[in-house]
Amino acid sequence: MPLDQPVGSGISRRSLLKLASAAGGGLVLGVMLPWPVRQAAAASGDGFAPNAFIRIDRAGQVTMVMPYVEMGQGTYTSIPMLLAEELEVGLDQVHLEHAPADDKLYANPLLGFQATGGSTAIRASWEPMRRAGAAARMMLIAAAAATWNVDAAACRAQSGAVIHAASKRKLAYGALVDKAAALPVPEQIALKDPKDFKLIGKPAKRLDTPLKVNGKAEFGIDTRLPGMRIATVASSPVFGGKLASLDDSKAKAVKGVRQIVRLDEAVAVIADHMGAAKKGLAALEIKWDDGANAHVSSADLIREMDAASQGPGVVDKNEGDVAAALQGAATRLEAIYQVPFLAHAAMEPMNCTVHVAKDRCDVWVGTQIAGRARAVTAELTGLPPEKVEIHNHLIGGGFGRRLDVDGIALAVRIAKQVDGPVKVIWTREEDIQHDIYRPYYYDRMAAGLDADGKVVAWSHRVTGSSILARWLPPAFKDGHDFDAVEAAMGPYSFPNAHVDYVRHEPPAGLLTGWWRGVGVTHNAFMVEGFIDELAVTAKQDPVAFRRGLLDKSPRARAVLDLAAAKAGWGGSLPAGSGRGVSVIFGFGTYVAQVAEVAVGKDGQVRVKRVVCAVDCGHVVNPDTVKAQIEGGAIFGITAALYGEITLKDGRVEQANFDSYQMLRIDEAPAIEVHIVESGEAPGGMGEPSTSTIGPAVVNAIFAATGVRLRKLPIDTAQLKSA
Amino acid sequence: MAYKIKVNGASHTVDVDDDTPLLWVLRDVLGMTGTKFGCGMALCGACTVHVDGAPTRSCITTIDSVGDSAITTIEAIDQTPSGRSIQQAWVDLEVPQCGYCQSGQIMSASALLRDNPHPGDTEIDDAMSGNICRCGTYVRIRAAIKQAAASPAPAAKKG
Numbered sequence: 001m002p003l004d005q006p007v008g009s010g011i012s013r014r015s016l017l018k019l020a021s022a023a024g025g026g027l028v029l030g031v032m033l034p035w036p037v038r039q040a041a042a043a044s045g046d047g048f049a050p051n052a053f054i055r056i057d058r059a060g061q062v063t064m065v066m067p068y069v070e071m072g073q074g075t076y077t078s079i080p081m082l083l084a085e086e087l088e089v090g091l092d093q094v095h096l097e098h099a100p101a102d103d104k105l106y107a108n109p110l111l112g113f114q115a116t117g118g119s120t121a122i123r124a125s126w127e128p129m130r131r132a133g134a135a136a137r138m139m140l141i142a143a144a145a146a147t148w149n150v151d152a153a154a155c156r157a158q159s160g161a162v163i164h165a166a167s168k169r170k171l172a173y174g175a176l177v178d179k180a181a182a183l184p185v186p187e188q189i190a191l192k193d194p195k196d197f198k199l200i201g202k203p204a205k206r207l208d209t210p211l212k213v214n215g216k217a218e219f220g221i222d223t224r225l226p227g228m229r230i231a232t233v234a235s236s237p238v239f240g241g242k243l244a245s246l247d248d249s250k251a252k253a254v255k256g257v258r259q260i261v262r263l264d265e266a267v268a269v270i271a272d273h274m275g276a277a278k279k280g281l282a283a284l285e286i287k288w289d290d291g292a293n294a295h296v297s298s299a300d301l302i303r304e305m306d307a308a309s310q311g312p313g314v315v316d317k318n319e320g321d322v323a324a325a326l327q328g329a330a331t332r333l334e335a336i337y338q339v340p341f342l343a344h345a346a347m348e349p350m351n352c353t354v355h356v357a358k359d360r361c362d363v364w365v366g367t368q369i370a371g372r373a374r375a376v377t378a379e380l381t382g383l384p385p386e387k388v389e390i391h392n393h394l395i396g397g398g399f400g401r402r403l404d405v406d407g408i409a410l411a412v413r414i415a416k417q418v419d420g421p422v423k424v425i426w427t428r429e430e431d432i433q434h435d436i437y438r439p440y441y442y443d444r445m446a447a448g449l450d451a452d453g454k455v456v457a458w459s460h461r462v463t464g465s466s467i468l469a470r471w472l473p474p475a476f477k478d479g480h481d482f483d484a485v486e487a488a489m490g491p492y493s494f495p496n497a498h499v500d501y502v503r504h505e506p507p508a509g510l511l512t513g514w515w516r517g518v519g520v521t522h523n524a525f526m527v528e529g530f531i532d533e534l535a536v537t538a539k540q541d542p543v544a545f546r547r548g549l550l551d552k553s554p555r556a557r558a559v560l561d562l563a564a565a566k567a568g569w570g571g572s573l574p575a576g577s578g579r580g581v582s583v584i585f586g587f588g589t590y591v592a593q594v595a596e597v598a599v600g601k602d603g604q605v606r607v608k609r610v611v612c613a614v615d616c617g618h619v620v621n622p623d624t625v626k627a628q629i630e631g632g633a634i635f636g637i638t639a640a641l642y643g644e645i646t647l648k649d650g651r652v653e654q655a656n657f658d659s660y661q662m663l664r665i666d667e668a669p670a671i672e673v674h675i676v677e678s679g680e681a682p683g684g685m686g687e688p689s690t691s692t693i694g695p696a697v698v699n700a701i702f703a704a705t706g707v708r709l710r711k712l713p714i715d716t717a718q719l720k721s722a
Numbered sequence: 723m724a725y726k727i728k729v730n731g732a733s734h735t736v737d738v739d740d741d742t743p744l745l746w747v748l749r750d751v752l753g754m755t756g757t758k759f760g761c762g763m764a765l766c767g768a769c770t771v772h773v774d775g776a777p778t779r780s781c782i783t784t785i786d787s788v789g790d791s792a793i794t795t796i797e798a799i800d801q802t803p804s805g806r807s808i809q810q811a812w813v814d815l816e817v818p819q820c821g822y823c824q825s826g827q828i829m830s831a832s833a834l835l836r837d838n839p840h841p842g843d844t845e846i847d848d849a850m851s852g853n854i855c856r857c858g859t860y861v862r863i864r865a866a867i868k869q870a871a872a873s874p875a876p877a878a879k880k881g
Contacts, residue, residue, distance in 0.1 A: 072820030072857045205816070212821030213809045215756020215796035219822060222755035230750055255739045273750030274759070275742035347760050347768060347822040347856045396758070396822025397856045428761040623816055627862075631819055634858025657765040657854060666847035668860035 048177035050136045050185055052105040053083060053129065060160060060174025062087070063095045067106035068116040068125075069368055070208055071398035072631070073686045074624035075121045077206045081620055082125055085199045086133030086192060088157035089173075096207060101390040103371035114371040117403050117514060119587035119684020122620055126682050134189050136180075143179035144171050194618070194679065203623040208394065220366035220393040221425060223353040228421040229258060231414055232277040235266040235434050238290040238650035240509025243267060247285040254280045261417045268414045274425055281427075293507050293650035301647065302338075305442040305504050309336075309463035313500030314479035317489065320496030325457035329448025333537055337445060337526040338711040341645040342438035342515055343431075343652075345660060348396020350407040350426040354415035360387045362421075363412070366395035368402040376405045380412045399635075400514030403471070404436050432660050433652040437645055438515030439464040440506070441484075441522045445530040453538025455549065458494040460485075460526065463502040465512040479503060486519035487691075490527040491556040491585040492549040510647075516635060517687030520586035521694070528582035528695030529710060532702065542581050542699065543569055555615050556583055559592040559676060562613035566674055567594035573704075576600070576721075577608070580699025582692045588683030589616040590676075593633070595696035596669075599704045603716035607637050607669040607697055612689060614673065617680035625685050626673045632689025633671055638663040640694040644713050725785050729754070730798035740786035745769045747785055748795060756796040756825050760854070767853030770826040771795050777833040777849075796825035803875035804836040811870035819857035827853050831867050840871050 047057040055063040064083055070076035080094050099106045099114070106114045110124040137157045144162035145152035148169055155164045161172045194200070211217040236242060248260040251269060256276030261268040269280035326332055353364040354377075361381045367373045370390045378385040395402055411424040426434070441464040448457035462484050469476040481501055488499045506512070515521070535545035543564045550557040560583045564570075569579060576599050583592040596609040612629050619625055642661035646653045654660040698709050707718055724737045727744075729752065736751045743762075748754045748771070757780060760768030764779035771780045772794040799805030808831045811817075818824045827850070834841055834849035841849065846867055855863070 070820075072818075074819075205813075206818075208821065209813050209816060209818055212818040212824050213812045213828060214800065215754075215825050217821050218755075219758075221759065224753055224755065273738070273742070273746045275738065275746035275750070278762070279739065279741070345856060347758070347766070347820065347854065349759065395820060397820045399856075425759070428763070627816065627819060627859075630861050631858035634860060635856070638858075656763055657761050658763070662766075662854045662856065663858070663860075664851045664854060665860040665863060666851040668858070668864075671861050 048181040051132045053132045054136050056173050056177050058174050060172045062089050065097045065099045067099045068121040071395035076208050078620045081199045082129035083133040086130045087137050089160045093160050098392040101370035101374035116368045119686040122682045123588050130191050131189050138186050139180045139183045140176050143176040204621050219348050219396045221351040223364040225421045229270045230274045230277050231268045231270045231422050231424045232281050233268040236288050238293050240293045241291045242289045244287040244289040250283040251280040261414050296650045297648050298646040308502050308504040309442050313461050313502040315500045316485040317499040322457045322459050322496045322498040325496035326448045329456050330451040331449040334446045337443045339441050339522050341440050342643045343435040343645050344399045344401035346397030349431045352408050352411035353423040354411045355421035356415045362389050364391045366393040368398050372405050373408050376409050377412050399516045403514045429655040436511040436513035439512040443526045458497045460488045460499050463504050465505045466503045483519035487523045487586050491553045493552045516690045521691040524584045524691040525694045532699045555590045559590045559613040559615050563592035563594050567611035578700045578703025580696045582695040584692050589688045591688040591692050593692040593696045595700045597700040599719050601721050603719035610669050610671045612673050615676035615678050616683040617678050618682045628685040629673045629689040630671045633693045636690040636693035640697045727788050729793045742785045743781050744783040745780040768823050768826040770829040777830050805832040807870040807875040808832045810876050811866035815862050815866045817859050817862040817866050823855045
């Protein structure tokens with residue numbers, strides 16, 4: 001098994017060894033000595049670690065340290081593929097480890113710090129990871145050549161060994177590590193010609209799959225430590241509210257409850273197990289001081305956004321003269337498009353295990369942003385960062401939620417009051433009601449068509465909160481938020497275009513954050529819905545109309561054509577059914593989707609089939625590309641049909657999967673994926689399909705019913721025909 | 723009070739309140755973390771185990787209701803032919819993404835396949851629609867159940 005228990009994760013070395021001995025020693029568990037990658041291998045003298053990502057020990061065991069966290073997107077297979085391709089080892093020869101928190105060693109080259117998100121991992125890794133693998137290979141070859149006293153150019157690497165064909169000699173990597181470790185890292189690195197790729201571009205079995213079918217995969221929530229307590233927490237139901245008073249006498253009487261922890265805005269029950277913690281929490285008599293947000297409602301927020309969206313906004317793009325072109329247009333169209341606050345609802349509820357000791361702090365968690373996890377822990381404990389260790393884990397669904405460290409901060413504050421390690425688990429209700437939500441966007445669209453139906457003017461004003469301003473303030477300059485306006489014109493070109501952004505924040509305490517493709521996902525809905533309206537106004541076929549706007553984007557046009565052809569665009573469908581299309585360029589990837597929907601007389605929408613064409617440049621693992629399209633579409637259909645967080649009296653009205661509904665298998669469409677072969681630089685795959693599906697569904701609903709929906713989630717009341 | 727329960731063929735005695743959900747007894751008291759917490763209200767299926775063979779949401783199954791029933795969890799599902807078939811099909815078709823819900827999916831699917839060796843789409847819907855997958859692996863879950871139905875069960879692993 002290539003991925004054994006990821007060490008440096010939840011399970012301690014001691015417990016692993018214990019496990020191994022319990023199994024009679026016959027079971028290979030991939031126990032690896034904790035070997036801080038910060039420590040140079042040459043100095044330690046027992047192996048070869050040419051960079052922070054690769055270690056090879058004397059037994060030839062190759063260990064790869066994963067700078068990006070695995071949350072379902074397949075990064076624990078695709079990143080090793082890049083390394084292994086150049087290192088010339090098979091994926092079955094590789095052990096994986098989670099990287100420790102280190103913003104320097106494990107920085108995401110596209111972001112400048114250690115983070116997994118924004119569909120960046122493959123884009124950021126394409127060159128650096130192959131170079132890391134190639135450098136190691138070159139050093140191992142040089143070590144073998146020196147051993148044999150032959151020219152390195154006469155040697156080659158294959159399957160974890162160096163071969164000198166002329167003399168038929170062969171040395172396994174393990175035998176070369178000491179010598180290789182003494183060599184300098186080469187300055188000139190030769191990457192393989194893509195035509196020689198053995199792994200990249202071929203379907204690879206995911207390294208994490210075997211552990212995910214037998215219950216052995218370890219997520220943060222599975223952390224077990226000697227003496228560990230389990231806690232659950234209630235934060236003020238009104239965001240920004242405080243704890244006013246607490247009667248914990250009944251809770252303390254619950255069997256297994258050990259302690260009640262009070263914070264300014266939350267209460268936690270510490271217990272022997274989650275059953276007792278939850279029972280204790282239910283037994284607390286809490287009075288909250290609701291504070292300034294006690295009467296906040298969604299209707300008020302939307303009214304405020306409507307006012308704010310009158311603008312003007314900060315100009316992102318201004319090409320030609322939109323005002324004049326609109327004035328002179330034969331037809332003018334205006335529309336307001338809206339998307340709601342959304343929760344992430346990852347299947348693994350928020351959780352974090354913390355042990356605050358006198359001189360150090362350990363944190364066991366699945367995080368997309370380990371460096372910040374360490375920084376916030378250091379800040380809250382007063383410890384220097386090097387005394388804080390983040391033990392990262394597989395994540396049971398990220399979608400951007402684990403790019404924030406609020407859950408880690410809350411757990412650390414609780415753990416500071418607890419002796420020994422404590423695992424803080426949020427109930428599903430807490431998870432949904434105290435999320436950091438995808439922003440509400442309220443966008444004003446305007447366009448002008450000439451007498452031939454050509455678009456002569458395009459205007460898109462985005463109004464919404466700025467995630468960047470909160471999450472990465474240096475990137476938010478003079479009111480510009482590049483994420484909020486990303487793809488606000490779609491992949492199209494217009495002779496006159498104007499895009500601006502009005503920042504409008506909800507009341508203090510209600511935070512907004514990353515949610516599977518934020519900028520592109522929201523703008524794709526606005527742009528692709530409005531483009532469809534323009535096509536209808538111009539009395540043109542929606543695919544043909546889009547083609548006409550894609551002269552300057554041949555790759556977008558190609559995926560559009562492919563999706564339309566594979567979907568049988570233009571073919572007949574039963575009454576009450578319709579097809580809708582959308583196309584995007586985002587995350588470095590071109591995607592077109594055709595959705596087929598059926599709308600019942602009761603207004604219920606059923607997505608029957610989704611056909612997707614994708615051009616993501618060089619494909620690393622084709623099956624992962626396919627899986628991300630499939631899953632991303634389901635994720636986006638859930639949002640389009642059901643996703644909505646609303647506020648009343650300062651409280652989130654949704655609480656669990658009954659009120660915050662997920663798409664289920666009986667509602668899932670058939671999904672076809674067609675991948676365009678391409679030698680272009682790789683694009684991201686985690687988010688594009690979530691972006692395209694929403695507008696494709698809404699456009700299909702229009703085709704089926706003639707009803708144009710400009711707001712998500714779809715309102716079935718507007719679709720009732722009987 | 724103390725309860726004696728039978729999990730994966732082994733007896734355990736646990737001392738918890740009578741209304742403690744089986745889920746937390748498995749995860750926190752017995753340390754068997756393969757069974758997952760998702761919602762606590764039997765809405766998502768992540769906590770599915772078999773109680774005398776019946777797929778059961780352990781998050782709402784109180785310990786006092788278990789009695790001497792045989793509980794099977796994901797950790798032992800490879801001891802059953804249908805469990806092995808499902809696990810193999812899950813690996814062959816690369817069903818899991820994040821993987822968090824998959825213990826529950828596999829428990830539901832293996833119970834389905836045991837009772838109905840050749841389920842159709844409607845039967846798959848009925849058996850599996852209580853299990854949410856946020857990553858959206860439904861297309862592959864359906865295909866994998868059909869593949870498992872069409873293939874002989876892999877042999878039991880020794881030891």
